[in-house]
Amino acid sequence: MEREKFGSRLGFILVSAGCAVGLGNVWKFPYMCGQYGGAAFIAIYLVFLVILGYPIIVCEFAVGRGSQKSCATSFRKLEPKGRRWHYNGYIGMAGCYLLMMYYTMVSGWMLYYFFRYLTGSLTSQSMTTEQVSSYFSNMLASPGTMILFMIIAVVLSFAICSLGLKNGVERITKVMMICLLGLILVLAVHSCLLPGSGTGIRFYLVPDFTAMQAKGIGNVIFAAMSQAFFTLSIGIGAMAIFGSYLDKERSLSGEALSITLLDTFVALMAGLIIIPACFSFGIEPDAGPSLIFITLPNIFNQMTGGRIWGALFFLFLSFAALSTVIAVFENIISFAIDLWGFPRKKAVICNVFAI
Numbered sequence: 001m002e003r004e005k006f007g008s009r010l011g012f013i014l015v016s017a018g019c020a021v022g023l024g025n026v027w028k029f030p031y032m033c034g035q036y037g038g039a040a041f042i043a044i045y046l047v048f049l050v051i052l053g054y055p056i057i058v059c060e061f062a063v064g065r066g067s068q069k070s071c072a073t074s075f076r077k078l079e080p081k082g083r084r085w086h087y088n089g090y091i092g093m094a095g096c097y098l099l100m101m102y103y104t105m106v107s108g109w110m111l112y113y114f115f116r117y118l119t120g121s122l123t124s125q126s127m128t129t130e131q132v133s134s135y136f137s138n139m140l141a142s143p144g145t146m147i148l149f150m151i152i153a154v155v156l157s158f159a160i161c162s163l164g165l166k167n168g169v170e171r172i173t174k175v176m177m178i179c180l181l182g183l184i185l186v187l188a189v190h191s192c193l194l195p196g197s198g199t200g201i202r203f204y205l206v207p208d209f210t211a212m213q214a215k216g217i218g219n220v221i222f223a224a225m226s227q228a229f230f231t232l233s234i235g236i237g238a239m240a241i242f243g244s245y246l247d248k249e250r251s252l253s254g255e256a257l258s259i260t261l262l263d264t265f266v267a268l269m270a271g272l273i274i275i276p277a278c279f280s281f282g283i284e285p286d287a288g289p290s291l292i293f294i295t296l297p298n299i300f301n302q303m304t305g306g307r308i309w310g311a312l313f314f315l316f317l318s319f320a321a322l323s324t325v326i327a328v329f330e331n332i333i334s335f336a337i338d339l340w341g342f343p344r345k346k347a348v349i350c351n352v353f354a355i
Helices: 009-020 023-035 039-067 074-078 087-119 129-140 143-162 165-192 197-205 209-215 217-232 240-244 252-280 290-302 306-340 344-354
Strands: none
Touching: 009 165, 009 240, 009 252, 009 306, 023 039, 023 087, 023 217, 023 252, 023 290, 023 306, 039 074, 039 197, 039 209, 039 217, 039 240, 039 252, 074 087, 087 129, 087 143, 087 290, 087 306, 129 143, 129 290, 143 165, 143 306, 143 344, 165 197, 165 252, 165 306, 197 252, 209 217, 217 252, 240 306, 252 290, 290 306, 306 344
């Protein structure tokens, strides 16, 4: 079976970046900045992107292009006789499935909040902090609601993958990523223009390494290193599949650099949306995971046009989440194609039930 290829270089960059750009960038990165000292954390994070993240992406692309396979069979094809590198394929497959066990659920949360803002049921200046918080608690206490929106995310993503690499994954992800980049610029400009946002911008962009001591320098360094891995979706072979779709004429190092820069841009801009807004309304940006679902909705309720800004923000988060789900599903589908020779649609159907 002939290996599919991307229709354009832009398609390859945006789909690969879509795999890397996800909740690690737009959800985890801003609250970790808030927890670990702002710009000082970012400086250490950028160092780890250069010395660890970028080289590993190049390696994963090299394995994929050299084998023309997904991580399920790439090591088996490339390893010298008698070696056991193919065991890494099992780890990669398990990693992709385990990632989707929780990632699809959280993607459903983003769709749920986008739907709530779109209908206006979560936007009212008269709502108290406790009422906004109860929305999140009620969602977590409602398995039916979470499963429904998780199913929507799963079915939508698999439907896109079933259309093929060019007609589905590449075409749809290109549109999503372009919309994501447009939304992030609009939201970042709006956040930076809020009254009192200057303090948050200084916290975010001006390093204060003395503030790291309160958290523990070792803790900050470890958090920055782990975030560099998480934000680029490396370590489980998820990027190798896109290397297998890459033409031989393309430079692996050049393409990896483009994806790393785009991924980092989205992460930094996400922080520029959230942290200045928190400071503008006198809220500490270190609330952890609840920052997105409790703290920011309270901020939107205090804004003029909060319903619009809230809907745009959670649409942006939904695009970021779904772009990763689609990319990892492409990996999962390729496992069945490479291991058992399944046609794409049969691989999709099998994995819909598996997920």
